[in-house]
Amino acid sequence: MDRPIPKIIVPKASPFDPWLWTLAWRDSRRSRRRLFLFMSSIVLGIAALVAINSFGDNLARSIDEQAKELVGADLVVSSGKEFAPDMYRFLRGVGLERSYETAFPSMIFFPKTQDTRLAQVKAVSGKFPYYGTWEAKPANSVKAFREGNQAKKPVAMVDDALLTQFNIRPGDSVKVGNVSFLIVGRSVKIPGETAVTATVAPSVYIPQQFLPETGLLQRGSRATYRIYYLFNKGANVDQFAKSVEPKLDKAGINYDTVSERKRDTGRAFEDLTKFLNLVAFVALLLGCVGVASAVHLYVKEKIAPVAVLRCIGVSGKQAFLIYLIQTTLMGLLGAILGAILGSAVQLLLPEVFADFLPVKVSLAISWISVLQGIGIGLLITIAFALLPLLVIRKVSPLRTLRTSYEEDVTGPDPLQWGIYGLIGLFITGFAYLQTHDWKVALGFTVGLLVAFAILTGLGRLLMVLVRKFFPVSWSYVWRQGLSNLYRPQNQTLILVISIGLGTFLIATLYLTQTLLLGRVQLSASGRQPNMVLFDIQTTQKEGVSQLVQQYKMPIIQNVPVVTMRLAAINGRPVEAIQKDTAAKIPDWALTREYRVTYRDTLIGSEKIDQGKLQKMESPTDTARISIEKGYLQRLKLKIGDKLTFNVQGALIPTIVGSAREVDWNRVQTNFLVVFPNGVLEQAPQFHVLMTRVDSAGHSAAFQRALVTRFPNVSAIDLGLILRTIDEILGKVSFVIRFMALFSIITGLLVLGSSVVISKYQRMQESVLLRTLGASQRQILYINLVEYLLLGLLAAFSGIILSIAGSWALAHFVFETPFTPDVIPLLAVAATVTGITILIGLFNSREVLVRPPLEVLRAEA
């Protein structure tokens, strides 16, 4: 008893202890392939992240390098109305060289095929673009167009896609207004334009000197006037632009310089890549869930050896470190593979984004993105792997003596909550970095959490239900397959989560796309107008109405439109309000051009919200105008406020008499501001007529007649808009689908690896069953039933979730009724289930074909 008590030396658990690394290495020898399989599920997520970031990087660099080609000039000034004479004189004196452009929408007519279509007519002169090239077919057509322009010949360049659509070739002619032009070439791409802008408004280029002859531009017509400048080399364009900005601003002229466009374009694409980063991140998280579940199974298997190690004297922390080292190394390997794959996938992205890119992207490996991808991937993987790994610290050595020893952990582990918190923080932080908006970042995290929670809940519910209402009377195969869903070490939860989330992404994409299209289609159906005629001059009003009736089409609406600007609010000039930062009225509301109509009644899409619609009692009255409700709030106005409008130079005082609620979803000519009759009748104006045409043939015939009789009147066919929107949505959704693909393949990888991980257990069971006399066919069916149920549940959970999400989107964002199309969703469910079954069966085929004994020996 007097003897000094021997000292206890507790070995330090250091992650740098070489012995731990050695043991981790040795221990992994026999399970390296499996370990790697766990990590394979993060490869795609990291690949997606690295690909998007690298591409974003290269894009930013390319935008930088080719900034001048974005604009095609050193400076562009543009105005929604003709330049005033003295301003024009000033602008003509600026820069080294200038090109002029007047752009406006107009009907064009191809005599050869008798086709008409609304196009963006650009009357041009000069050598624009000064930077970059105007891509055209044939290659020398631009030269031909310029020479023709100089020689005052009626020549035209027409958008390539437009010509292809109507099967017109260079050499044919196009009629714009009253003039017939010879088409000299197809315009493929001009600096500053992307494939998407070309889809929205295909361009027709004509020489500027023919503009008056076309007879298209009349007072009140909508047109944009631009001047493109080339400056001397080394001239400080930005400084010059800044110096004339006040002068231009006052005249309502916008300008754009190379550095400004560079910034805007860069920002737009940064936003895009950040959004896609979030999509990629979802794939990564999905992979992490896979990793966590795989590591969980792995740890379960390692509990017995850990107990032995603990008996021999290894501390809990050391044992934990051994397996942390293993998972970290495998995670690193997965991350590096992901980065390599991502750098390769990047090569595909210019194709994916082709229609959106303003510049040619030169691709190089972006080391920053690679390192970032590896870093983020590794961190999040370790965080997720830590959750199951923590258990190792608490493994009791007593397990060596008692195999049935059940609980190692008493109560929840506080560290586990710490890690959950860390993961949440990490996800929110990442989302914040991408969006720079805490609300959105939190929304993203909470949204993910909710999706996970719902899927987990559904998975649990399935297990409980199957257990509770177990169909005892069913055949053996079904009973066995069903019980596989809830027996120990089942894969139900993880598969429902990963496959469900993948399905959710795809189905939501599909639903939102149809939702947006449905909105437009809704207006195209029934007795709603589907053709809008605009730019009708007052003198043409009668004639156009007659033509419409002649073609047996109804005149649904025929309204006058007067353009004006706001001059003062309650006597205070808008310039003063603009300077007053406390006023908090958005600039665009003050400077925009207002298109206003006048009438004394409400139309079907309107309701009075405050005040009442008032007629002019006498011609000397101040006009009582009606303003749209939301707009009233944005301008911080109330009933009784005085607004002064500038109508082509004449100041007109008004009083806000009422606020209207407007249903913008109806195809109507809706207006922010409505004047009473008796004020604007004499102001310069044009008319808009709405009608309905029931067949494409009828529509074409009418448009032909319209173009011949009233060349300046434009017709917008809603069918055409519908097709255009469809096309653009198609392009956008292709990009998103490409990204969602990563999530889905990750889901399949998780599925594949979890099936492989549980293979051994299944083998033993199947071998036992076979020993007991079950046929191969029966075992096949048992597996089939299990994967069928899993796949079905996962697919339907995902679809239900996406229907809920899309409904919320429809209800709260687009405010339209939402009725999902069932058949395509069923097709998605069937496909997902089918793939699940295929992968499941493919992985368990070994159990079926190999003799039982051999299986046992190989796996022992």
Added chain:
Amino acid sequence: MSILRVQDLTKTYQSGGRTLTVLDKVNFELQPGDTFSIVGPSGSGKTTLLGLCAGLDRASSGSVYLNDIRLDHLGEDERAAVRNQYVGFIFQNFQLLPTLTALENVMVPLELRGEKGVRRTAQELLDRVGLGQRGHHYPTQLSGGEQQRVSLARAFANRPKILFADEPTGNLDTDTSAKVVDLIFELNREAGTTLVLVTHDLELASRTGRIIRIKGGVVVSDTVTARENVWQGRE
């Protein structure tokens, strides 16, 4: 000075609101070099007692002194360190690490201590148990008896002061058990280790110097046999 002292050791389990007393005030003391066996019917508490003595579990009351270190005052990691320094284990189901080779299994306790020349020492031990040629084999490639011999080599690797064995021959056939048992006693004598053996086999128990019999958690007899029996058993 004693190597193992057990005082009023009691272990109870709470199950279904009732208290189950598995060990009730067990007392004994062992000197270095003693050989000792615990016998008793199934469920009597033998394994529980062994686990407590080796510091694998905590007692409900009473205390265990191992090499004069009071175990119930130590944390989990300190007890692990004590095990590494003073204790060797042999299990009924061998408990080799399945992912390591035979040689590596023997090396683990040595490496854990940060010793040098670990591989040679481990190889010598394997030679000693007659498995010098099988060092690179994994446990699944060895027979049960061979696995138990590897586990013996591992148990002696850290030159323990005390060796705990829970039914070391429970999973082996008669011939193999005899060989393993001989090896246990041989190695034990060479190293002068204290041996604590849990067994059903009374013949095996009689080869130790002292036998306690427990029944329902209570020591019912404590017999000292002639120490020489240990050697006699071999002839």
